[in-house]
Amino acid sequence: MPRTPDPRSGSIEPEKILVVDDDLDLRRMTVGALACAGYDVASSPDGEDGWRLLRSEFFQLLITDNNMPRMTGLELIGQARIARMTLPAILVSGGVKDIDPGADQALRISCRIAKPFSIQELLAAVRSALGASQRNRPGQPGRWEPHSPSPQHGWGINE
Numbered sequence: 001m002p003r004t005p006d007p008r009s010g011s012i013e014p015e016k017i018l019v020v021d022d023d024l025d026l027r028r029m030t031v032g033a034l035a036c037a038g039y040d041v042a043s044s045p046d047g048e049d050g051w052r053l054l055r056s057e058f059f060q061l062l063i064t065d066n067n068m069p070r071m072t073g074l075e076l077i078g079q080a081r082i083a084r085m086t087l088p089a090i091l092v093s094g095g096v097k098d099i100d101p102g103a104d105q106a107l108r109i110s111c112r113i114a115k116p117f118s119i120q121e122l123l124a125a126v127r128s129a130l131g132a133s134q135r136n137r138p139g140q141p142g143r144w145e146p147h148s149p150s151p152q153h154g155w156g157i158n159e
Contacts (some may be wrong), residue, residue, distance in 0.1 A: 014040040015130055016058065020050035020076060021065040021092070026115075030063065033119045034126065047071025051079050059087055061129055066093035077107045088129040094118070 005121040017039050021027040027043050034041045042057065043144040044050035054062070062080065066073035077089045111131035113121060 013018040014038055015060045016040040017041070017061045017063060017064045017126070018050060018053055018057075018059045019074065020045075020047060020068070021048050022068040022091045023065065026065075030122065033122060037123055037126075039126070047073065047076040050076055054080055054085065055083070061088055061126065063126070064089065064091060068090055074107065077109060081107055088132065090125050090129055 008111055017028050017034055019027055019034070019041060020043070021030065024045070027045070031041045031043050042053060042059070044053055046068050047064070050064065051060075052070065053059075054076075062077065064073035064076050071079075073091050073093065077091065080087065080089070086108075089107070090111055090113060091109050092113045092115065094115040110132060111125050113125055
């Protein structure tokens with residue numbers, strides 16, 4: 001199970017991820033895959049609700065769809081950066097190639113995942129984003145990487 005020290009208590013807790021997507025089936029599948037991999041996962045149906053959660057709870061990673069009502073994923077990541085939140089962000093979208101590549105650097109997007117994607121691609125992106133986040137924090141203890149499940153199914157996730 002992926003774990004990191006909890007800065008508040010000093011104990012080792014599962015890494016907490018926020019998944020924001022307006023597609024209920026995709027959100028459930030993403031949350032389920034991450035939970036099975038040992039992460040502590042919360043979810044939100046849109047950017048505005050996701051922003052409320054980001055302000056009220058501590059997360060180590062944000063995974064957000066871009067095309068959502070009320071607030072896009074890029075707007076959500078932008079709000080987090082304006083508020084000086086440094087958590088890594090993964091942007092997921094069917095139209096990911098249509099988004100200005102300059103946004104990645106400006107918003108410090110860890111990676112983009114294009115729909116449809118497999119569970120393996122999702123888990124690899126999460127490990128990469130969390131690993132880069134840990135490497136960029138001075139004084140952080142080493143990460144314990146468990147043997148993570150790798151589903152043999154090529155589950156495609158569509159927009």
